[in-house]
Amino acid sequence: MDDWQSKVTMLGVGVAAFFGVVGLLLLLADRAPKTGREKFQLLFFMGPASLLLLVGLVYPSLKTLMYSFQNSDGSQWVGLRNYKWMFTQDDILIVLRNTGIWILVTPLAATAIGLLYAILIDRKRGEVVAKTLLFMPMAISFVGAGIIWKFVYEYRSPNKDQIGLLPQIMKWLGFDIKGGAMLMNAPLNTFLLIVVMVWIWAGFAMVVLSAAIKAIPTDIIEAARLDGVSSWQMFWRITLPSVRPSVIVVYMTITIGVLKVFDIVRTMTQGFHETSVVAYEMYFQAFQGNEYGHGAALAVALFVLVLPIVGFQVHQMRRQRQEAR
């Protein structure tokens, strides 16, 4: 029971440290000298966050960039060798291909399902419950979701009773399930992992898009109805154009989430059977293979993939701020 005690003590220390820091910072800001008071207060307000961001994000990112041009233990500069390794090694090419599939399929599927569901249940009876159902996986960890779906895919040889829902459904429908464990069949297994990601993110898409749909002015919808527009035309001419900005935000958020997918791969296949993706391979190379150079190069590749989205976001925000002025 010693363990329990030292852990609870640590928790106490953490919480006490929090109140200590809060008290100290506010006290310092209060007691700041009268001359240049604003500057001191700015220092106390902006200082901690700036310091943490510089030490925790900016500096490490630059250092990782540097590591990507060095050998595995950082003792030698190797130029572009790590990047060359990335684009010539067969396993890593598969990793890159998988990441490509993830990026192409996941955001599209999750956004489409979220939007479809949001439209289908809009202003229907039981809307709140229906929303909670789809939204619930957002509260589940990727690890938990991975376990839930691993169980759905669990395969037993055809002469035994199946315990996984998917093989059983296929059996009921008369498909041949002799093919063996589903999670071992590349490239099908990558799509089975993508299902889990879509399952998690569709709820997010649905909530944001549902709010956007409710914001469409009702008179526009009424006017279209009076003109005798069909549901199909309504969707393409009114709903979709109105919620387009939200669709873009949702799509990009999911894309960023997908690029960083790690837990699902770790839980379901450990990256075996050709299911690894860049974010997982980075962890694997750096922390299990001790190949810091390779890991760093993969991290940089990830960063490069996110870069266009960052650019777009910053552009959008600056435009909005300009308009607000």
Add this chain to the structure above:
Amino acid sequence: MNSATVAPRTRARRGHRPDPSGPTMAGRVRKQLTSRAASLVALLIGIMWTLPTLGLLVSSFRPSLKIRTSGWWTAFNPDDMEFTTRNYTDVLFGETGDLSQYFLNSLVITVPSVLFPIFFGAIAAYALSWMKWRGRDWVFIGIFALQVVPLQMCLIPLLEMFSSFGLEGTDRFVTVWLAHTMFALPLCIFLLHNFMSELPGELFEAARVDGADHSRIFRSIALPLIIPALASFGIFQFLWVWNDLLVGMVFAGGTPDTGPLTAALAELAGTRGTQWQRLTAGAFVSLVVPMAVFLSLQRYFIRGLLAGGLKG
């Protein structure tokens, strides 16, 4: 980018609408058919989104032999119904399982990792919204852009830095708190800034005329008014940290002295010849806490989601 996603929640839902199906019989029939099909599709999606979780939940209460040899959908067969809580007692307090240690670790990791970014984020958001200083806009845009830097970019150097502290045993929790705080700050500052800068400026001007300084205004005006936003972010961060695997595995490891619950479960899921009786119960032990938080505070969570940008 955010104004686009924020919907006015005040718009009243319309109770009665004129019947849109038109006067003709054929029109009415067609309308009914499409609405049937629509309900059916919605129902199918709803089932697909709940059945997998339900299957795991049912299985977690079945004896281990049953889990291994028959589908969970046969569990309610009246001839052969058998349920037990043994998987839970085994996995929580059994000699081999003992997930309770990991559960406690997750708790120790999560609480400070939620508290610290909220405070540092709140004061920074105040400085970025209501203090005037040169370069403020550029700093804000920089923080905004940091939101999407993949944390993979930071792991190797941070781990080196933290190992040089020489912390051991339960002291390593400190490094996990630090890492989570650092990674959370961009989103936290951005989200709180969105709320903070919307507060009415007259309030702040009036306080300044009365001679209050920034630390006073922050404490007595800004902070009380953004409590709902703090709650939104708090829930986000709670779910994020509790459910996190990568940061926990890199900085706390997967051992019972500091490893989080997710690391233990991922390990369990990865072993050959999966022990479903432990995995099903273990997964639900880890799901209970975020589910409870989520269901009871869903409203705040959704509000934060609609106002928030991208998680880094």
